Amino acid sequence: MPSLEIKPYLPWLAPLAGYSNAPFRLLCRHMGAYATCTEMVSAKGIYYSLHPNGCRSFRLPGPGNINMQKGKGSWALLASPEEESPLIIQLFGAEPDIVAIAAESILQLFAGREIYFDLNMGCSVPKVVKTGSGAVMLADPVNALKVAEALIAAAGAGKVGFKLRLGWLNGENIYLKLGKQLEDAGAAWITLHPRYGKQAFTGKADWSKIAALKQELSIPVLASGDLLSAAAAKSCLEQTGADAVMFARGAMNNPFIFREFSRLMQGENTARPTLAELMDAISQHASLAWAWLDERYALSQMRGFIPRYVHHFAGVRALRQQLTACRNREQLNAIISQFIASQTADPGE
Ligand SMILES: Cc1cc2nc3c(=O)[nH]c(=O)nc-3n(C[C@H](O)[C@H](O)[C@H](O)COP(=O)(O)O)c2cc1C
Numbered sequence: 001m002p003s004l005e006i007k008p009y010l011p012w013l014a015p016l017a018g019y020s021n022a023p024f025r026l027l028c029r030h031m032g033a034y035a036t037c038t039e040m041v042s043a044k045g046i047y048y049s050l051h052p053n054g055c056r057s058f059r060l061p062g063p064g065n066i067n068m069q070k071g072k073g074s075w076a077l078l079a080s081p082e083e084e085s086p087l088i089i090q091l092f093g094a095e096p097d098i099v100a101i102a103a104e105s106i107l108q109l110f111a112g113r114e115i116y117f118d119l120n121m122g123c124s125v126p127k128v129v130k131t132g133s134g135a136v137m138l139a140d141p142v143n144a145l146k147v148a149e150a151l152i153a154a155a156g157a158g159k160v161g162f163k164l165r166l167g168w169l170n171g172e173n174i175y176l177k178l179g180k181q182l183e184d185a186g187a188a189w190i191t192l193h194p195r196y197g198k199q200a201f202t203g204k205a206d207w208s209k210i211a212a213l214k215q216e217l218s219i220p221v222l223a224s225g226d227l228l229s230a231a232a233a234k235s236c237l238e239q240t241g242a243d244a245v246m247f248a249r250g251a252m253n254n255p256f257i258f259r260e261f262s263r264l265m266q267g268e269n270t271a272r273p274t275l276a277e278l279m280d281a282i283s284q285h286a287s288l289a290w291a292w293l294d295e296r297y298a299l300s301q302m303r304g305f306i307p308r309y310v311h312h313f314a315g316v317r318a319l320r321q322q323l324t325a326c327r328n329r330e331q332l333n334a335i336i337s338q339f340i341a342s343q344t345a346d347p348g349e
Pocket residue numbers: 014015016017018019039040090120121122123163193224225226227228246247248249250
């Protein structure tokens with residue numbers, strides 16, 4: 001079984017709650033993403049769905065029966081086709097036992113597949129933080145380490161990465177010490193989004209902190225934060241010495257970023273996608289969405305993604321209004337055809 005390669009020229013798709021579901025991950029792979037991360041999945045959600053009375057023993061329903069594809073809840077976030085490899089499943093949770101049992105259950109479900117886990121120590125949204133998970137774990141590094149050790153014991157050495165911010169409170173730099181402790185505990189890689197938890201997305205990602213972490217650790221360090229273009233990712237690699245990059249908002253706005261990045265890394269020209277290429281990507285994304293998600297969710301996903309993909313064209317406001325009123329796939333196709341017809345020039349011209 002091939003093992004995970006972490007190389008500067010092999011870009012990752014970041015975990016993106018509400019976005020990095022199977023259709024978007026598959027689209028990004030098609031565009032050149034090497035590794036793809038699921039949205040963060042609640043370890044508690046997995047645990048309690050299998051252990052309704054809190055008992056430890058459980059019988060896994062089996063891939064055919066579990067409501068993943070077109071399903072709802074935490075399990076649905078794990079829907080992934082066999083060929084998606086390497087697949088990184090991101091968990092969030094702050095209780096060592098629950099995180100470990102969730103990982104064991106997922107491993108049983110994915111038996112025979114090459115999967116890796118990532119633990120979310122970076123999310124700053126209140127819904128996650130109030131459960132003690134995400135970036136607020138950095139305020140209690142002793143517990144964070146316990147959770148990490150439990151997850152590594154459940155999943156195996158070389159199978160778990162951690163996604164960190166610099167610390168929880170502004171100016172509280174715990175990433176170097178915790179990064180080293182995670183390395184000693186058997187972490188396979190560390191991703192750093194160099195902002196503080198309290199900062200959310202304000203200010204600038206401080207890439208110098210990625211360089212500092214890279215100096216400190218022997219395991220691979222992945223860079224995240226303000227990688228909104230292929231050029232930004234390349235300069236981040238040059239400035240930090242990071243082992244690889246993870247695209248997040250950059251991919252949500254332009255899935256071609258993976259192709260552009262690969263071309264740039266090979267010294268080739270990185271022209272923007274043409275309108276025809278964008279429309280082809282939209283149609284691929286829609287087909288994947290309808291195959292993997294229920295119709296309502298597929299529609300709401302496409303309503304969100306399409307205006308992002310074509311944000312630099314004229315008429316996007318009207319397009320957004322039409323998409324809001326759109327009720328089914330046929331209407332969606334008609335709206336896309338109308339948008340194409342309304343364009344007379346190539347993007348950015
Ligand atoms: C909509 C959205 C959802 C996100 N969801 C997650 C998540 O589930 N897990 C996680 O670790 N980070 C999550 N992030 C953070 C990103 O993975 C990434 O670290 C961050 O956006 C910084 O990269 P960027 O500036 O290049 O977007 C999310 C970010 C956004 C914008």
